[in-house]
Amino acid sequence: MEILIILLGIFIDRITKIWAVQNLAQFSQIVIIKDIFSFLYLENRGAAFGILQNRVSLLTIITIMVVSGMIFYMVKHGFKSSMVKISFSLIISGALGNLIDRLVYGYVVDFISVHFKDIYYFPIFNVADILVVVGTILLLFCLLKEEKYEN
Numbered sequence: 001m002e003i004l005i006i007l008l009g010i011f012i013d014r015i016t017k018i019w020a021v022q023n024l025a026q027f028s029q030i031v032i033i034k035d036i037f038s039f040l041y042l043e044n045r046g047a048a049f050g051i052l053q054n055r056v057s058l059l060t061i062i063t064i065m066v067v068s069g070m071i072f073y074m075v076k077h078g079f080k081s082s083m084v085k086i087s088f089s090l091i092i093s094g095a096l097g098n099l100i101d102r103l104v105y106g107y108v109v110d111f112i113s114v115h116f117k118d119i120y121y122f123p124i125f126n127v128a129d130i131l132v133v134v135g136t137i138l139l140l141f142c143l144l145k146e147e148k149y150e151n
Contacts, residue, residue: 001082002074002089009093010100013127017101020111020126029113040113042124043105056102063099067092083142090135097128 024030024041031038046053070092079085101108108126115121 002085005086005089006093006096009090009128009131010097013094013097013131014100016127017097017109017111020109024111035117036115038113038115039111040124042110043107044110044124045107048123048129056106060099060102063095063102067095067099081142081146083138087135087139087142090131090138092135094128094131094133094135097131098126101128 020039020041024039027041029038029040045056047055047059070088074085074088079088098108108128110124110126110129112126112130113121113124
C-alpha cells in the first residue's frame with residue numbers, strides 16, 4: 001500500500017507540474033476564483049516559504065537523507081497503524097516530487113496561488129507541498145492520539 005501511495009503522489013505531482021511548465025509559464029496568471037485562487041507559475045529555487053534560496057545542492061542532500069531515514073525506519077520497524085504508514089507515504093511522495101524538480105530543472109515548480117484580494121498572499125505552492133503538509137498533519141494527529149491513550 002505504501003509504495004502505491006508514494007508512486008501515485010509522485011505521478012499526480014509530476015503531471016500537474018508538467019502541465020504548469022507547458023501552460024502557465026507563458027501566461028501571467030490563470031484566475032480560478034477572482035481575488036482568492038489562481039494558478040501562477042513560479043520557479044522556487046529555495047525551500048518552503050523561499051528560505052535557503054539557490055541552495056539546490058544542500059536541499060537535495062537534506063531531502064535524500066530525510067527520505068532515506070524515513071524509508072529505513074518504515075522497513076526496519078514497520079508500523080501497526082495504517083494512518084502512520086499513510087502519513088509517511090504522503091511525506092515521502094511529496095519530498096520526492098520536489099526532489100525530482102530540483103534534479104530535473106534546478107528549481108521546484110510552484111503554481112497554486114491562494115490569496116485574499118491584494119491584502120494577503122499565501123506563498124505559492126504545488127501538489128508535492130500539499131502531500132508533505134497533509135502527511136505531517138496526519139502524522140501529528142496519530143502521535144497525539146497515541147500519546148493520549150498511553151497516559
